[in-house]
Amino acid sequence: MFDINNKLKFIKENNLYREIRYLSMPQDKVTIIDGRRVLLMSSNNYLGLCNHHKVKQAAIDAIKEYGLGSGGSRLTTGSYDLHKKLEKKIAKFKGCEAALIFNTGYMANVGVISAICNEDYYIFSDELNHASIIDGCRLSKGKVIVYKHNDIKDLEDKVKAINPKKGIIVTDSVFSMDGDIANIPEIIRIGKENNLLTMVDEAHATGVIGNNGKGSSEYFSCDVDITVGTLSKAIGSEGGFVCGNKEIIDYLKNKARSFIFSTALSPAVINGAIASFDVLKNDNSLVRKLQSNVSYLCKGLRNIGFDINSESPIIPIIIGEEDKAVEFSNRLLEEGIYIPAIRYPTVKKGKARLRMTVMATHSYEDIDFVIQKINEIKKYIKL
Template identity: 40%
Template sequence: MQDFLQTLLQQRQRAALYRTRQIHCGPQTPILWIEDNPYLAFCSNDYLGLANHPRLITALQQAADHYAVGSGASHLITGHTQAHHALEAELATYTGRERALLFSTGYMANLGVITALFDRHDAVFLDKLNHASLIDAALLSRAQIHRYPHQDLSVLERLLAQSTARHKLIATDGVFSMDGDIAHLPQLVQLAKTYQAWLMVDDAHGLGVLGKTGRGTVEEYNLGVDEVPILMGTLGKAFGVLGAFVAGSELLIETLIQTARSYIYTTALPPALAETIRTSLTIAQEESWRRQRLQQLITYFRTVANQFQLPLMPSVTPIQPILLGETEQALAVSQALYKRGIIVTAIRPPTVPQGTARLRVTLSAAHEEQQIDKLITTLAEVL
């Protein structure tokens, strides 16, 4: 076994696909401290800058005083507290749906939904750039899997028309995590209606950021539960904590409680974290300036980057990829930035297709214009 594992790792190293972890020793802010040195970071999903918010810290401390640490069991045993129950009710209200159900992570939420509702008699239709969790969920469900080219809805329509499956699910990211573009949800809604399919949106990167009040891509397009019956959102990105949820009808949520294995057989989130997320939801709604500030920074970044002719991909979201192409180049640029005190992750296959390696710049409301200036001028130097 050891020889086999060594061979696998050597292959990844030769292909410039070997990954390492950066160990920092402080809170999640635009400045991270690594080995006593400050690094300017542009790769966090803390879009609203809430991960280090003093009210969240206080909420966590106070909730830990009351609930202690672990939940002790799964939700269906003794792990479901008043904190969890209240958060689910507030998430349902926040998303404008009848009910919501907490999961430990977005990965577990997607696995739970698709494996609970679909089997080998059904079909799942996936954008080729969907998050890995949606792909893995479809594989585990044993449903027929159809993957269409990114945002190519003509191919999707043909696949839907040809399918004779009992049930059909169109599952898509709301914001695609590596490209930063937004799914064409109105057209997907129409295709789902035409071909009697269900639509599921993984809005991990849209919720809290997009839409008039931050309710994500469904609000951006003014869509409700009738058009998007299955909505998944995460709580460790814009909301700065941890966990995920699925929101929808009373029947959907009750069915998932009874049948979603990744919900039934998983220890519940610590109740202190549930209380912290409740505070985060409140802040995200009260401090709308955070979304406005983030949008200003996105516009500023793109304006200055275009002046330096950086190879930006089209995106109006906090995810701003810089397309470099070859894996080795993306890795070399990322390492050169690191030596200059800036952290931007090189995204390489298999996370993205061959030939599309990139730097994935992500922006937060906590960033400053001068930090963006430093990133772009340094990037221009390195490139």
């Protein structure tokens, strides 16, 4: 069949072959993957909300009241009062005038960038931005200028060299594979000085950074023009969202193709997300516990020789060669710890890593166990 078999062979020979692993328990700190009980150190369910009793109950209540599927796209019959309620909550949480729910964070990025930008636009994009931003840029047909990762000087030089009439700067706020945080205040400054829109993807920042988990606006006390996020990570549900002023949101409802041409999210996941935001509104203890676990894990890793300092729960151990990363991950699995090896094309070739994440539900004892096992295994792998 064409050259698919050769392509598959190439992927396997280069240690880039991926296989799906199946969970048979809730996504929590201890789960069952492919029949094996493991300590999960790679989930984006950072606050444990996807298995929170209030969140689950809200989803059950919504199914009882509304049924399961939404039955239509957002602009036909698929929008429920619950969608409107969640959009209001998200806008308030993020301190924006309005919000719009998309079916995934991926669809939000693709939809927003392709709706706003066209051939006349310059898009300044961080080299480590998420694939959904990259795909949105490609789809928009805008002129994409990639700047060095979180390098404000490189960004400013590139903006000044082009001096575009129309443009946007787009960045992840917490980078998904590195866990570092973009210099958003400087990005806003460059945007204002050069009359460019600014957009951040808060997929890994929402519920995570800032005292109350509100994301980069709380962390830095400053606001971009367009905020994109997902409900599928710390919020523990599913879906994506965009926040901005009323005009932007109104425009996206009319123009973002990934919003228009897809069946709306089920009332159950929407009501679950509403419950998650209520949990966050009333109590920041989960966010505080997450942040304290991040510090504890980083300190432990430094004690065993890794130069690691993260403010987000994404804590990668860079291994480099793909085969070594896979071996490290497999050995951890034998010890009952699940941390997948992340390889090309998710990260650059030769930058394979263990993408470790910590959750608010982990205890310090869990973290001590992980550090001990990493320390033991690293001696065999020869980093």
